Amino acid sequence: MTRPARFQSFDDPGHRKGPERLAALRAALREAGVTGFVVPRADEHQSEYVPASAERLAWLTGFTGSAGTAVVLADTAALVVDGRYTLQAPEQVDTGAIAVVPLARQTAEAWAAEALRPGDVLGYDPWLHTPDGVARLARAAEKAGATLRPLPENPVDAAWAGRPKPPAGAVVPYPTEHAGEAADAKLARIRAALAEAACDALVISDPHSLAWTFNLRGADVAHTPLALGYAILPREGRPALYLVSSDIAPELRAALAPLAEIFPRGALSDGLASFAGKRVRLDAVTGASALKSAIESAGGLAxxxxxxxxAMKAVKNAAEIAGARAAHWRDGVAVTRFLAWLDRAVARGEAVTEVAAVEALEDFRAEGGLLRDVSFPTISGSGPNGAIVHYRVTHASDRRLGPGELFLIDSGAQYRDGTTDITRTVAIGTPTPEMRDRYTRVLKGHLAIGRAVFPEGTSGAQLDTLARQPLWEAGLDFDHGTGHGVGAFLSVHEGPQRIAKTGTVALQPGMILSNEPGYYRAGAYGIRIENLVLTENREVPGGERAMHGFETLTLVPYDRRLIDRALLSEAETAQVDAYHTRVRDSLGKALDGTARAWLDAATRPLGADA
Known part of the structure; x- marks a missing residue:
């Protein structure tokens, strides 16, 4: 295959940093007059994917996960990570210098409350914390008899020699044929919501909301087509956009000219100063504490x-849904071709490695000609690496897919008409009975979500148990949510919808979510099965209430070799067979030769070879 430009790097951007960088930071803290500092994995927008210039936590600690918080004091430091990273973090961090603390055991605030001493001054960057986050830190400092202090300059930046420059990617229009709704119509809906909330203006601090509202896309961060910046949207009058990049396409300027003014990011403070006496809505999730302070300093009410x-962005319109279906069909062809290639390569005894698998999958996606980027760094974990939930393969950690092992590959793509995310776990050689048992239990939970029918108003938390029950019956579980929301050529992880114990938002028709239960045996293997699903209205004959269900968007076979039919009910067997028939009928016309033969074999009825 002809190799395209790589969409992701396999270099480790910061392995096992520790004492020398901690020393540099502590020197900067002394210069700033504080005895400690909080380093979240965040940028000014609380984004999941941040520009290289905002990777402060990775630079300091070596930890490259998408969530975590370090607290650095004069003689001790800790990194708090959630259940996705409890295996990864100790591998990347110098634990002699920085203690790795599981979030399930202790929050960063609780750790700070225990480690701070009376009279200590804990510093923080007000652009990297929400008002609620600052309040939690203040309570922790008060409990210890310490003081919390915002710093005008981030001391990590002072210690970080060679820090990358901020991004400045091109900002371009997103066609209405894909967006499905013109920007002026969206602005009218937002203004109506502001009126209902008795707010005079909205500060848009989430770049995803900025992109959706004004039908624009950018290139300021990897894997998500975002333009970093803010917008101030008054209930009456012209909105103002404050963009980091000055590379704004002329056609976008022309499209926005009747609707909004465009300013450089540095002018944001002037815009916030104009709201004296006004009530200004600030997003609780992405709005920085610095924004709240600026509004209040100007005499406004935050x-x-x-x-x-x-909430508007989460419910996809007809054009976005059509784009999602097209993107998933295209992606299904590419991933199926990849799996067929992988089986052939393994059968021939080729030395396929985790990195080689990622490169091959990128090639198959790129050959379609419409791939814009991967939607996140591919998780390509063989054997024990598969047990690391958010494992990121590097050249240093790369290993060959070995016989008798499981291989987990979690990947996604950004196409102009939609965003995809899919996980498949496959057997390399002959799986053990335990592997087949665990895989089938994960599959049963996955199938239960896929066929769920539920009343209007049901939240993701109410469905989450369905995915876990088959594992619970064997005394097993997994330490991540069952599903997250997905955007429309935007973030692969989108709120507020989710299927998880914490998923309190009611699922509505038009919301796209992942369905991805898993099981992980540390040091041995990992299993995850993921499809994306579209929430839809569901007619129930004789029913008395409005009901919803899911349409499965992903079109790729499961691994029949890992399915223990004895654990499946007749209904579950029929569900798998029906899905495989749909996959074969949908993708078959786009495949030929060995790929088509592989698809036909992979989608045979489960009882065909009994």
């Missing part, structure tokens, strides 16, 4: 609450 754009 109304911290939900960004109304978030």
């Amino acid at each position: 109304d911290v609450g939900p960004d109304p754009v978030t």
